[in-house]
Amino acid sequence: MGACPDVNFDKIYTLNTDDLEACSDIYCKIANDISRRYHFKEAILYYDKAIEMNPNNSEAWLYKGWALCERGLYEEAKTYFNEAIKLNPEHSESYYYKEALKRKENIIKLLQEIKLDSTDTKSLLEKGIQFLNYRDFYKTRIYFEEVLKLSPDYLTDCVKPLWKKGIEQTGSINERMIYLEEIIRLAPDIPDICNVLIKEAELLESDGLYNEAITCYNKALELNPEYYEQWKDACFNVWRDKGIGLFYKRFYNEAILCFEEALKLKPNDTRMLENKEYLLEIINKRDN
Structure with missing residues (x-):
């Protein structure tokens, strides 16, 4: 990573607080740096700061949309993508926006496939674990969510493989963080x-x-x-x-x-x- 995101940026970079656009750009760059390391939850905080300082910073809106998309929050991401395109129509041709649309289409197709076999909870769980072993996080999330809709009693069965992946030393820090974040999202009260x-x-x-x-x-x-x-x-x-x-x-x-x-x-x-x-x-x- 370039600059450490935990340095007191408020003190270092906002010496000229009149130049809010420049400050906004800096926070957006910090967020991008964190996003490249797959810490999307943390990056979102910096995108929020960038937008707060300059609501017309279209890139901050665009990249926050992508960070939300990476966390599976597609409906919320849609709001940020729409605002980014409103501020700068060229963003409608960006990789991030097109990839987000593609992912959502794939999820809709996958949900349709799951509904064909939605009565067999155990089978859905096994498929979710299979995708987890393939490191296909997005499909894992969808299958586990469907499992829990059908039978909330399967929560422990969904959490255990995620926890195992989260503590495995063989996985990268980024991958392990994703699995732990998913446990917190699915089961905050365990x-x-x-x-x-x-x-x-x-x-x-x-x-x-x-x-x-x-x-x-x-x-x-x-x-x-x-x-x-x-x-x-x-x-x-x-x-x-x-x-x-x-x-x-x-x-x-x-x-x-x-x-x-x-x-x-x-x-x-x-x-x-x-x-x-x-x-x-x-x-x-x-x-x-």
Whole structure:
């Protein structure tokens, strides 16, 4: 990835807050960078910021539509594609829009095929798992959704293979994230959802998305306050690693803020206190 999306972009890039169009373009580029790594949920937050700063940024509307499409939210994506084309009619010829239409057509055809055999829930489940093993995520989602419409009691049967794929070390971070996200979407209230959020947070952190990792850890803590000690250790590590990453990028002031967040969780951590003191010396030398 190019620039780390967790640097304080509000501070770095919006120094001239009068130029909202430029700021919007920057947030859109950040979102595109995150999307290329298949973190569509996180990218959508940056597209929202881009649209907020400049509602006429047609590319932000277009690419948010694509990010929603990648998450299977086709109806919601349609709204963003329509707005993008309204702002810039040339987007009607873009790859993203045409591919979204193609996918929706394929889904309609697949649903028609499923209805021919919709009474056999077990068969639909087996086909969904088969597509999962083929890494055909979109067909897996459709089959699992149909299974749950027919029999909600099959929820565990749908979640288990997704969880297995989500924790497998052989899959890429991007693929594993998709499977974990699908569990959260299909079964947000299952007892083990905290473990899913924790695993998602670990993957986000390993891919440099520190703020998003913190958000996942916080969600897990909200759901289960007994997770506090594990949450504290995990968040401390995230703030520490993010601070070190910013230090190596020479974002010293931002690194200090991260170290301070870490010290709020463990005020007496000797190594972190030493890191902060060392960094303050560098900043003082730079500024004097």
